[in-house]
Amino acid sequence: MWAMVVKEFRQMRRDKRTLGMMIVLPVMLLVIFGYAASFDVSKISALVVGPQAASFAKRLHAPFDPVRLAAKDGVTQAKTSLRDGQAQIVFIADKHSVRAIIDGTDLFAARAAEAAVARLASPQALLSKVLASLPPGHVLTIPASELPPKIDVLYNPGLKTAVVMVPGLAGIILVFIGTLVASLGVVRERQAGTLEQLAVMPLSPWDVLIGKIVPYFLVAALDLSIVLGAGMLLFDVPMRGSVLLLILGALLFLFVTLSLGVLISSVSENQGQAIQLAMMTILPQILLSGLIFPLSSMAIGVRWIAYVLPLTYFIEIARGVMLKGTPISDLWQPFLFLGLLGAVAVTLATLRFRRLLSPSPRRNGRPRAGTAS
Amino acid sequence: MTEPLAESRGATRRFGDHVAVDRVNLSVRPGEVVGLLGANGAGKTTLLRMLLGLLPASSGEVRLFGAAPSRATRQRIGYVPQSLGLYDDLTARENLRFAAAVFHSAPGTLPESLAAETLPLARLPLGTQRRVAFVQALAHHPDLLILDEPTSGVDPLMRARLWEVIRDASDGGMGVLVTTHYMEEAEECDRLVVMAEGRVVAEGDLPQILGEEQVVVVETDDWAAALQRMEEGAMAPALVGRTLRIAGHTVPEVEHALVGMPCTVREAPATLEERFVQITSAASRSKRS
Structure with missing residues (x-):
């Protein structure tokens, strides 16, 4: 038995990537669950509009974080701001009433906002008792800004989990097919020795790269249609925006994930290493992209990690288009960042893949295992 | 004399401090079967990979059909690697169709027993798989056939059949470069190049290699x-x-x-095997001293 233990340690020492994974993964999970995995919303960004905005804003306290007061703005502008993600809740304070509109696509923030608005109103309950004790005929004037706000939840009125999860789930499927399955497909060629055969066929690296990617691209597109179709039919997930815009976002996102998959495959010696590396990119995306835990609840350092993950932007696009009907003019930022991430990933993937298939005469590195004899 | 199909002049390949191929001169001409002999680690496969354009030369020159290896030269090569380079989850026919589409040629003709085979290659015997690899490599009528240990692991009968294929190809004017461990196979070659420690230590036809030893x-x-x-x-x-x-x-x-x-x-x-051992042992001793 001791011999087995010693042998395992020796093999472990040689497989530096697995060793690295065994050390990095727990640290990563610690960081994620320590700093990111929180359903508690301690801050809700709030926009206050209407003629009584200034006086109503004075009533707001934690968790509300008034990001802007706009006395001249009306309901339309308020809803646009909410749709564009400028705030999680909008208060419309006019002379006679106060109305709160909550963004239902940010589930935990929306639930926290509902509860917090109810707490705002609770002094009114006390005031009602005081009013009841006043002698008849006594008139007490209460400013509208002191009245309990009426609550409306936009985009997901029932605050249903499925409604916000389905667009994100579509993203997860694209990540799995794009990154994990594609990387395994390329590594399999390498392990079987067929990549070498491809390298001596009259194919360019670009032919091989695109030829490998296209089938996964089509399968992922089919999966995406099934998931979104089922989500709309079974869970009443709406499609308020442009289907074309969603397709464009999905294609761009798939392009990023497939490029990552090819990049992973080009630096992996075998399928085990490819799976490890793919999981190292997939896990943070699932946990940090805002799919499960709200971005607003994450520590700022962890949130910055979320901002370099492609899924974060796809979820913003998918929820924006499907649930809020956001037009492209207000989604240019996630599209731009996805495009940038895609450009970086495809450049690195192409360079690595080209190196695999047609080596540069200037390089003079060590051979991979088993190539020299 | 006809122009060589493949040629290396002073081709050297270093991996760090290790010289895997050391100033090798080699040529393969049309209709000629050149056998590349050497023990494991002699540099045979590295030289083949250089000729195929899979590994650049650290110094010296490698030419295929009079030019540097390129995408255009690949159209004229048929290659059977040690690992066969076939998709073992596809059938023989599917493999051939893929290669034919890449080379814009008709798919190679399989023997009747294989043509209707619906099992994936992984479930067929190694000898059959090697036969399919040969058919695939020859389907686009290459000018140069490069074979890396082409009969490794197959029975003598299948080995003889595969050598018939090689001979037919060279009789048709194709140049063949083949690496092998088997001395009886080496004896089938028109010319032999013996490598040891990355260098060519003997070259010529069988009588020349054997000499008066x-x-x-x-x-x-x-x-x-x-x-x-x-x-x-x-x-x-x-x-x-x-x-x-x-x-x-x-x-x-x-x-x-x-x-x-x-x-x-x-x-x-002396037999070729004995001569081979003598030559390669002398080369190793000379390098150590």
């Missing part, structure tokens, strides 16, 4: 005792049947080692 043959009933005596005398005899064959020693040296033993000692022409 002789070995000492010992015939005795007590071969076990003779073997022991010779090993004590720092000789390395090979037991072939009930005779002992000793390369690199003279008859008097062997007789001296076996003095007093009833035996017959005579000289015989």
Whole structure:
């Protein structure tokens, strides 16, 4: 038995990537669950509009974080701001009433906002008792800004989990097919020795790269249609925006994930290493992209990690288009960042893949295992 | 003389401090079968990979059809790697269709027994898989066929069939470069290039490689005792049947080692295997010294 233990340690020492994974993964999970995995919303960004905005804003306290007061703005502008993600809740304070509109696509923030608005109103309950004790005929004037706000939840009125999860789930499927399955497909060629055969066929690296990617691209597109179709039919997930815009976002996102998959495959010696590396990119995306835990609840350092993950932007696009009907003019930022991430990933993937298939005469590195004899 | 299909001039490939291929000159001409012989680690596969354009030369030059290896030259090459380079989850026919589409040629013709085969290649015997690899490599009628240990792991009958294919190809004007461990296969080649320690240590046709080299043959009933005596005398005899064959020693040296033993000692022409061992051992000794 001791011999087995010693042998395992020796093999472990040689497989530096697995060793690295065994050390990095727990640290990563610690960081994620320590700093990111929180359903508690301690801050809700709030926009206050209407003629009584200034006086109503004075009533707001934690968790509300008034990001802007706009006395001249009306309901339309308020809803646009909410749709564009400028705030999680909008208060419309006019002379006679106060109305709160909550963004239902940010589930935990929306639930926290509902509860917090109810707490705002609770002094009114006390005031009602005081009013009841006043002698008849006594008139007490209460400013509208002191009245309990009426609550409306936009985009997901029932605050249903499925409604916000389905667009994100579509993203997860694209990540799995794009990154994990594609990387395994390329590594399999390498392990079987067929990549070498491809390298001596009259194919360019670009032919091989695109030829490998296209089938996964089509399968992922089919999966995406099934998931979104089922989500709309079974869970009443709406499609308020442009289907074309969603397709464009999905294609761009798939392009990023497939490029990552090819990049992973080009630096992996075998399928085990490819799976490890793919999981190292997939896990943070699932946990940090805002799919499960709200971005607003994450520590700022962890949130910055979320901002370099492609899924974060796809979820913003998918929820924006499907649930809020956001037009492209207000989604240019996630599209731009996805495009940038895609450009970086495809450049690195192409360079690595080209190196695999047609080596540069200037390089003079060590051979991979088993190539020299 | 016709222009070489593949040629290396002073081709060298270094991996860090290790020189895998050291100033190798080699050429393959149309209709010629060139055998590349060498022990494991001699540099054969590295040289093949350089000729295929899979590895750049650290110095020296590699040319295919008179030009540097490129995408255009690949159209004229048929290659069977050691690993076969076939998709073992596809059927033989599907593999051929893929290669034909890449080379814009008609799919190769499979033997009748294989043409209707619906099993994936992984479930077919190794010899059959190698046969499919040959059909695939020849389907686009290449000018140069490069084979890396093409009959490794197949039975003698299949080996003979595969060599028939190689011979037919060269008779049709195709140049063939083949690496092998099997000496009986090497004897099938028109020309042999022996590599050791990354260098070419012998080159020529079979008679040229063998030269006048002789070995000492010992015939005795007590071969076990003779073997022991010779090993004590720092000789390395090979037991072939009930005779002992000793390369690199003279008859008097062997007789001296076996003095007093009833035996017959005579000289015989060296086989290719014995010559190969002599050449490569001398190259290794020379490198160490």
